[in-house]
Amino acid sequence: MDRRWLAIVAGMATAIWAATSVQAAPCLIVTLTGVQSGPPIHEGQAGAGTLVRYGDDADNCSAVRLQFDTGRGTNQRLSQLGVTAGQLNAIFLTHMHSDHTEGLADVLLLRWNYDSAGPKLDILCSADAKSPLGHVMSCSNYVARVGEAFIASGEIAQRRAEDKSRLAGGPSDIANVVMFAPSNDPQVVWSSGDVKVTAVRSTHIPGHASYRVDTPAGSVVIAGDAGNDTFAPPRPSSTSAQVERLAQGADVIVHSTMHPVMGPDHDSGMPAPVYHRQAGTADLGAMAKRTGAKHLMLTHLAPALGAVRHGPYKVPDGPLTEEHYAKVVRDAGFSGNVVVGRDLASLRLPRK
Numbered sequence: 001m002d003r004r005w006l007a008i009v010a011g012m013a014t015a016i017w018a019a020t021s022v023q024a025a026p027c028l029i030v031t032l033t034g035v036q037s038g039p040p041i042h043e044g045q046a047g048a049g050t051l052v053r054y055g056d057d058a059d060n061c062s063a064v065r066l067q068f069d070t071g072r073g074t075n076q077r078l079s080q081l082g083v084t085a086g087q088l089n090a091i092f093l094t095h096m097h098s099d100h101t102e103g104l105a106d107v108l109l110l111r112w113n114y115d116s117a118g119p120k121l122d123i124l125c126s127a128d129a130k131s132p133l134g135h136v137m138s139c140s141n142y143v144a145r146v147g148e149a150f151i152a153s154g155e156i157a158q159r160r161a162e163d164k165s166r167l168a169g170g171p172s173d174i175a176n177v178v179m180f181a182p183s184n185d186p187q188v189v190w191s192s193g194d195v196k197v198t199a200v201r202s203t204h205i206p207g208h209a210s211y212r213v214d215t216p217a218g219s220v221v222i223a224g225d226a227g228n229d230t231f232a233p234p235r236p237s238s239t240s241a242q243v244e245r246l247a248q249g250a251d252v253i254v255h256s257t258m259h260p261v262m263g264p265d266h267d268s269g270m271p272a273p274v275y276h277r278q279a280g281t282a283d284l285g286a287m288a289k290r291t292g293a294k295h296l297m298l299t300h301l302a303p304a305l306g307a308v309r310h311g312p313y314k315v316p317d318g319p320l321t322e323e324h325y326a327k328v329v330r331d332a333g334f335s336g337n338v339v340v341g342r343d344l345a346s347l348r349l350p351r352k
């Protein structure tokens with residue numbers, strides 16, 4: 001082979017290598033599958049949830065699909081993203097409040113119907129947590145019994161008669177519950193290849209946990225409804241010190257928030273303890289600045305954008321816009337990208 005041909009072959013090899021490298025660039029997509037705060041429903045919003053997808057350009061960042069919380073309507077939003085229940089690698093629950101868990105039976109039933117022959121679905125959550133008031137928050141009980149009404153109605157037996165590959169115990173049989181004891185120190189609770197999920201204890205109700213996903217394309221914290229260990233002022237912040245530690249250096253923070261207009265100094269009618277147990281929007285902006293986040297995704301908005309009421313409480317001075325939320329965050333010193341959550345709001349890292 002003469003020199004000219006060698007140069008051409010070498011050039012082609014470089015081009016192929018470059019094309020392959022571009023294709024294999026890792027990427028991460030964070031999508032809000034539901035932004036509703038609490039039991040009310042505003043204009044069809046889905047209940048709380050966040051889908052985190054990781055992969056590379058060749059697989060549309062979808063080699064791994066992790067769902068954090070499964071509020072009402074999670075399946076609907078996943079279907080709009082082209083994601084089936086059978087494709088999820090794991091579900092992570094922040095706490096046992098229905099606005100974060102109502103969609104779980106739906107997701108598990110769908111997977112049970114069509115993917116019973118496939119792998120079980122990891123469900124990560126806190127070990128049973130006892131409240132000082134005596135009640136016990138139990139994720140393991142919730143998942144174990146999530147199919148009982150469908151068993152009692154006869155549906156599970158009827159569908160199994162049609163397809164014997166469906167698991168005998170119903171939708172809870174498709175779940176593999178992985179419990180951990182949330183603590184102030186971040187602990188790795190799940191990993192797969194390049195993806196690592198870490199959890200900490202955070203305050204809201206007993207057993208509340210917040211998560212961080214680390215990947216080569218970036219990192220995201222899903223805080224859930226985390227608030228401060230001190231339930232009411234005086235306190236340095238309404239945000240969680242544990243979440244702040246977990247979020248150090250993370251690219252994205254996804255966090256529930258309460259707008260200051262609902263505070264006791266306004267006439268919303270919201271009881272002070274309900275107001276104080278969510279992270280205030282200004283405190284969240286200040287926290288995101290301290291941790292060095294590039295993106296702050298506000299979700300579980302109280303009140304919802306455009307709502308005149310939040311459940312039984314009125315929104316003083318009329319409905320809020322995205323700008324009402326973003327301004328509070330910016331005024332608190334956060335100069336990064338603010339996403340004021342709507343269902344299916346999405347962020348890709350690296351950005352295109």
Ligand SMILES: [Zn+2]
Nearest residue numbers: 038097099225
């Ligand atoms: Zn909630």
